[in-house]
Each structure stands twice: as C-alpha cells, then as structure tokens.
Amino acid sequence: MFKVSRKSEYALIAVQQLARSLPDRVVSVADLSQQTQVPADVLAKVLQGLKRAGVVRAVKGAGGGYGLSRSPAEIRFLDVVQPFEDKLAMVSCQMPSHECERLDTCSLRDPMAALNAFVLRQFEGLTMDVFLVPHQWIAVGTRGAGHPHETSLARRLRASDAASG
Amino acid sequence: MFKVSRKSEYALIAVQQLARSLPDRVVSVADLSQQTQVPADVLAKVLQGLKRAGVVRAVKGAGGGYGLSRSPAEIRFLDVVQPFEDKLAMVSCQMPSHECERLDTCSLRDPMAALNAFVLRQFEGLTMDVFLVPHQWIAVGTRGAGHPHETSLARRLRASDAASG
C-alpha cells in the first residue's frame, strides 16, 4: 500500500549519492552505477526522469554526467519520487479519467480524497537533506537546531526511532 | 505509491455497506454483491479475509451471511486494508528476509523505516466510522463534538476539504 516503484528507490539512491559529490562536479552514469550497484541502463532512465523533473542537471559529451540542480535541502522527497509514480492516489476512482460506476452506493471517493490530500500534505515539507544524516536515526529525542521551515513530519522523523513497529 | 490493492478497495466498500445494514442482521454475499456491484466470487474472498482478520462475522447455512463484528467506530482503517496488502513498507529493503546488498553506500533503510513508521502511526487512529458521513466532507471547518480518542489525522480529515490538490 505504500510501496514505491523500483525506479523511485533508484532515484532516491541516486540523489543521495550525488549529494555526496562536490556540488559543481558531475558524475557519469557509469561511475554512478558502479558506486550504487544499480544497473547502468536503468539508472540512465531514472536520471533522465530526474532531469525532466528539474532535480538534476545533465552535462552532455565527454567528461559529462549528472549533478544535483540545487542543494538537498531544497529538493523535496516528492520531487524525487513523483516522476516515477503514475498517480499518487490510494483508490482507483481517483485516477484520471476513471468514472466510478458505483457512485450511488459507494461513497468512498470523498473521504479517500481527503485522506489522500492529508498524507500528501504531510510529505510536502520533507526534503532530501533528511536522508543524509545516517547515524542520527537511531538516536531517540535528538534535540538541537532543526531547520526553520520544516513540517512536523520532518521534525518527527528526526526525533523518532527507526525501528518502531 | 499509495495505491491500495483492488481487494482493499472492495473490503472498504464491503465494510461501508455492511455498516448500513442493521447491526444484528447478516447479508449474504449474493445480496452484497448486487448492492455493491462487486463480482460475487471476489467479494467472497474479500469477506473471508475480513473474517480471518476479525472485522466481520460469518453465519453459515440457509439465511446466513456476513455482518460487522463490532461497530464501525471500533474498526480501524488498517484492520480492513492490511489483510490484503502483503507488507506496509515503502522500499524493498524493508520487506521480510530481503538482505540489501547496498548497505555500504546506500543508507536509505533507516530514514525510510522512520518515515514508514510515522505514516503508519498516522493511520493508527483512523476508524471506519469516518467513512460513513458522506456529505460532511466538502464542508470546511466543521466544528462540533468530535470523538474523544481520535488522532489528529481523523480530526484533520473531518475538517479538511476533499477536493484539495
């Protein structure tokens, strides 16, 4: 029910890896594939998608490659994932051009739309810099600065334990 | 990325419909299928799953059928959906017995686990009675009683507009 596509996983991995290289440098697909163990062909497609979404910039030709188009703190989680998810909807009656034939008895659409919008809104403020502090996650109750304009989700994430079931 | 399986949709529809019949009555699969326009065979499977989950009770024999095992306010959204979703995880490295071969470079697992847990926690308090007040959804800022032990998600849902994008 929450599973993202494999391409989305690769996209997250790619952004995470690109964030580790120098901001003005670019990395070729071949190198990135070797670093991340993601098949080169697939990775290429993913990076093309990320480029279309404006998340990464591409430099063609020899010595070219990919780099982040802005800082991780300015790249939202949804920016990375959305290009590879056909629609961020929970039920089929929210899909584009899908007329629900059960409108008389089933009134799932409106509550589900509200639920959907709520969850989406939660993700709005989640940025990719949160994925770059690997060892902070298991520490419960991490106090400290915190970014100024982050949502409760990001705040909660910083303070939550990763292994809670 | 958020899409639930078709069976989950049917499960939600079934529970919603069963909630409309008298609490001590049971409805046969054939009747329920006719009411909801869900194929009888599929609906039967879904109801069996719901029964195993303890959401509905079944009465065998002539005049038998299905009914809710408790009031909609005591049935959680996840109770209805979970039996039909193989795992409520966002990335593959959280799936059971899946060893991630990228542990050295990719540190997606911990943040994603935290993210996952957070979202799950949001859904924890969402109960099925929220799906039974169909025309309240488009009204913004509905004040009033509110149930005593509901989470912020349910509260926000009641007050949010359904059509927000």
Next chain:
DNA sequence: AAAGTAGAGGACCAAAATGGTCCGATTTTG
C-alpha cells in the same frame, strides 16, 4: 433426516504492470 443454502478455499487463467536490456541518435570534448 433430507435437502438446499451459504461459506471455505484451492486451482487456474488472462491481462496488466513491472523491471530490465538493447540499440541507435545526438552532442560535446580532445
């Protein structure tokens, strides 16, 4: 007790989605 009703559940199939590969075209550096 008999008969019919209704749930339980396995086997199977078709269609769609998914993940991945291959190949050619284009652009830029050297």
Next chain:
DNA sequence: CAAAATCGGACCATTTTGGTCCTCTACTTT
C-alpha cells in the same frame, strides 16, 4: 574525426494482479 557521454525509443521476460471456476464442508430450514 573519434571517443565519451547523455538522450530516448523499442522491446522482452517476469511477476503481479484481478478475476473465474469448481469442489468441499458446515449449517439451517423444512
């Protein structure tokens, strides 16, 4: 001009999904 890189379409294999069919078992009614 040649090498290195992005771009992007076409294609294929596998898995997942949604759905149907058929049989068995248990219960209720007559």
